[in-house]
Amino acid sequence: MLRLPPFRYHRPVTVSEAVALHLECETGQYVAGGTDLIPNMKHGLFEPPDLISLRRVQELRGVERRNGELRVGAGETLASIATDPLVLEHAPALAAAAGQVAGPQLRNAGTLGGNLCLDTRCTYYNQTRFWREALGFCLKKDGSVCHVTKVGKKCVAAHSADTPPVLMSLDATVELTGPDGSRELPVADLFVTDGIWNSRREPSEVLCAVRIPVRPDRRQGYAKLRQRKSIDFPLLTVAVAADMAGDVVTSVRGVVTALGARPRVLSGWDELAQGRRLDADLIEALAARAHEQCRPLENMIVDVDWRRAMVPVYVRKALAQLVR
Amino acid sequence: MPTLLTAFPDFRQLSDRRGRPWRTSDRPSTPAPGSAHVGQGNGVVRLKVNGDVYEVGVPEHYTLLETLRYGIGLTGSKQGCDKGDCGACTVLADGHPILSCITPVWEAEAFEVRTVEGLADGTRPHPVQDEFDLNGAAQCGFCTPGILCSAVALLDRNQSPTRDEIREALSGNLCRCTGYTKIYDAVEAAAGRLREGAP
Amino acid sequence: MIRPSRSDHRVIGHPQRKIEGLAKSTGRAVYTDDITLPGMLHGKILRSPHPHAEIVSIDTTAAAALEGVHAVITGRDMPVQYGIIPWTPDEYPLCVNRVRYIGDGVAAVAALDEDTANRALGLIDVEYRELPAYLTPQEAAAATTDFIHEPKKPGHNGNVTKRVRLEFGDVDDGLDESELVVEGDYFFEGTTHTPIEPHCAIGLFEGDGKLTVWSATQVPHYLHRELARVLDLEGAKVRVVQPLVGGAFGGKSEPFDLEFCVAKLSMMTGRPVKILYTREEVFYAHRGRHPFHMRYRTGVDGEGKLKAVDAEILLDGGAYASFGLVTTYYAGQLLCAPYALPAYRFDSTRVYTNKPACGPKRGHGSVQPRFAFEVQMDKLAERVGMDPIEFRRLNFIGEDTRTINELRITSNGFLECLEAVERASDWKARFRQLPFGQGLGIAGSTYISGTNYPIYPNDMPQSGVQIQIDRSGRVAVFSGGSEIGQGCDSVVAYIAAEELGVPISHVRVLRGDTDFTPVDLGAYSSRVTFMLGNACIQAARELRAKVQSAVGEAWECPPDRVDLLGGLAVDTADPARSLPIAEAFNLAEARFGTLGATGSYNTPKDVHGEYRGGTIGASPAYSFTAHVAEVRVDVETGIVEVEKIWIAHDCGKALNPVLVEGQMEGSAYMGYAEALMEEQIFKDADHGRAGLHNAPSLLDYRIPTSLDTPAMESFIVESNDPEGPYGAKEAGEGPLHPSIPAIANAIYDAIGVRLDRLPFSPPNVWRRIREAEAGGGLTKPGAPSREVGVAP
């Protein structure tokens, strides 16, 4: 059996305790559902001497509607988000995305916070220590070269979480609490292009909640490509949201992920769409614009040309959900 | 009375050998606020499994699966993939299927664990266990404990599942032998028995 | 069920529970890793990080000095070569001076726990000198130096494991005379078994010199022999115990490094030692389906009858021989039914490459050529203008016949299989008539029901069973059969219950232990039901006769008037007269002494051709299968949905129809999985490191979930084989074969695109569709133009 490296296990019950522990341990790492971190630890990708569990922190729980926003606690499991009536009503694309993460058991344990903080993934990285050693390791962990770009000093491992693109398309923000207090950040600003640590969240900060503006005029869509219908990480995820004035688009956003280290916000969509009806022609044009921008890398084992060709297909699928 | 088990030979042996302290009790620093819920001083975990309370001495980095199998001796839950990919280690946490191979054992103090050994009512197997046998739903039987846990979780909330609901509920459990068809048959038959009032 | 079967059986032929069924569903079933022995140590194996290298030196001192480490071994501790095929021993339990793939075992440790063992591995210092690695069979075949194994003769290419060239009839003439010849190149990607249970073994060497090894193996007898040979122990002091096995599919059908290592480590420490593979190690142990590069030329005459088949096959064998000698033969030998081939030639070559060794996977050696051949058949039928099912009927070989390569066919229910799937799928109304994007495909196949020749030449039985009867009415069956999930422990219980008239619950099956069970050669080549079943019938009937005779004596009637059934001995002429079965047993024991009998089965040895290799592929009987697959193809994404597979299989006689259907569905599922997603592939130099397994995990080596797997419907065909137990043949491997070509042919029906390379994963299908579009667009193929005869 693959073994976990040794660690000490801490179980705070409040966010402030968690943050204090993190400060104190120096080398600690938060763990929520553990469905990403624990397998990664079994691969020797993380060896934190201290694990700070967030599962008992009640503050991270709950879904509520307040001040025109939907606030979803980061500790909510994906399974509960997928079936939560408030989420289904105000952020159906989030429910859909959460409901398509991994398989049922993983959704019962995995959390929204963990999904937003998911480590990037790469065929040269998500492997056992033995395998990575035979490879000669890579830039992201224990090594000095990137086997995908071959030259660069940048890791391009794939951001592979299902919910962030949806949250970005819905203009959501995250609440972070760290040793220096709390702050808010648009989800769109949470990610950076560095696959080694692709987040603006400081390691000591707890992601407490996600806030999603409630907009009755907003339509949402979500499409995921994966090879099996369960368990698999996305090969491509597309989230779209359109704000409508009657039949006419006032603004439309598309976010694609599982390409590089951060989700990509599709550019040039508003120019194409503003003031137009959401018809087949417009969908086609938006899909074509998406295709121009998205170039998957060989960070997954799956044919990059095909993945690229699937971008417009899945953009269309997602946009089709907006048509009433 | 909880049973106190210290089944791990390495529990005693490892602590001093490792070059760095790793057991909570050996920790030099005292983590601060509300230290009551910090770490687990003596490495004895208290688990509720199938209605019994066990106190087991385990190394702090053990998973729930390792503790069940090698600590408590409940070997029904299986290990197929090491890391969350196959579902063989599925157990119920307060009735919800989770993967015990990636659950740190300390987390399991927070819920009641039910394993395949806890599905039967004494000597009377759960209807779905019986139907698995009648329908040939277990070939090698290695995926079976995990699948049964997923199936029982489904049947606990829905006694008239459609075939698609069954497929969905079992979609995190890989079976390499059966092609799943006989498993669906068994779950459907068990649902029928439950609807008729079988315990 | 198409053919009526003998209906006077009370147990056989009816749905029954499995004897270990409730143990499995309540978590009580014991598998190897469920066993913990007092004082047990845990072993780990250090593996090579290089695909091909010489071992210059190994320093184990630091590892041995680590507290908690009890023993460290290297290849030099067991310098005896072994191999499952006695003619090709080319492996050491641990590599001695050369490593041949990334993952090859180099050293092993036993320590108090796994963590310490892992740390100890990190302290072993191995110095390697890297050698050029051969990763494709083409490279390996062209090599002139640094062969993966020493050439057997100077001047030979050491990378060639085996080449077989056989010709039956005159193929060149046959092709010349053909009205139409279809030629095709095919590629079958390697796949691996992926049982959900990883390999596990425990060794215990005791002070009296006895060695016991518990192992998740499907060949306890061969393991027994090899342990004794390699470790230089007397066979009589070696015991192999086989707990329940959590799936195998051919992946546990030869000895593996862990079994030798636990034994040796226990011999050194005097303590039990367990090794459990990680999932990653299971991928390195492999022995799965060989990648096959295949070229076929198939000719038909003006009527649509096959004239000649010419095959050229290159097998990518990986680093060791394994069963490769047999695979190389099977690649050609098993193609000669269910269709009559008037002339047939194959040239099949297996080469070594620096990757984990390939071996037997469910449908050993014949799944790959069957894929190619059945696609060829589909192409021919279309060109000839015939419905592909009619085309197959026209070429049916018949029963009680010989194939062109002189294999003896006895019972043959292939036509019934075709009819069953044709009817169930509503073929006639739907083939070539579904809307674009949807399609139906047909394929047929045959498979051996056990191989006539054991792996090491000997004249002893292939299978033996011993039965002992107790005064309580309990029947004990000592069975050497390897229960790997297919139900062979239950089958012997059903047979004992049938013959001796006791309820199944009064039969105990004592199994999986070479100390008290007669030899059975193992669970491979679909031999178990046929051979073990016959052996069991023999033993049971001997006891039955004794009981009948003793009761007859007591009742003063002829013994054949006494029937044993339903827990009673009954007078068939006077049904009012009966005895509880235990009393009948007591009469027999009083009359004959303690009641025990053995039964054995050996294969017929005169049913093959008198040519070199003619014995390979010879079987006492052959199973037959036909599938229809229905697919839906999304031409935009390349995603193929297999909606349903209709499976008809001639298993001779279904001893328990539930188990037979389970084998049929499990096989069809596995074929579907190989068709659509599975690939045991490796990185090349442009992608990280040549020879590294692409993704040794159950996340990235994708096997289908419940949501992916198609609906399946099974039709059991019973041809009642004259030599099979109650007429039974095999059901565990045959039904895999047609899945893959049936799906390929269905995709063609759906979109008019041929897929000659596996797998039909979305990217691969998408590429083929784009090529087809570039070459003139996609259309649904046209309906067959005529019943018989070559299209103009």
Ligand SMILES: Cc1cc2nc3c(=O)[nH]c(=O)nc-3n(C[C@H](O)[C@H](O)[C@H](O)COP(=O)(O)OP(=O)(O)OC[C@H]3O[C@@H](n4cnc5c(N)ncnc54)[C@H](O)[C@@H]3O)c2cc1C
């Ligand atoms: C087989 C398999 C398939 C999967 N498939 C998918 C998939 O299809 N799509 C997908 O998106 N994911 C998938 N996952 C990954 C994972 O299950 C989910 O992303 C899940 O949401 C992670 O949440 P978690 O709570 O388990 O995270 P954890 O593993 O607990 O944590 C992940 C990371 O986030 C950090 N973290 C967690 N919570 C917080 C917080 N509140 N504040 C600060 N940091 C935090 C942790 O320190 C850690 O670094 C899969 C995993 C497996 C094993």
Ligand code: SF4
């Ligand atoms: S993208 Fe490059 S650096 Fe990043 S994980 Fe993959 S190989 Fe390593």
Ligand code: FES
């Ligand atoms: S063993 Fe836990 S998911 Fe495979």
Ligand code: FES
């Ligand atoms: S019964 Fe063998 S894996 Fe499911």
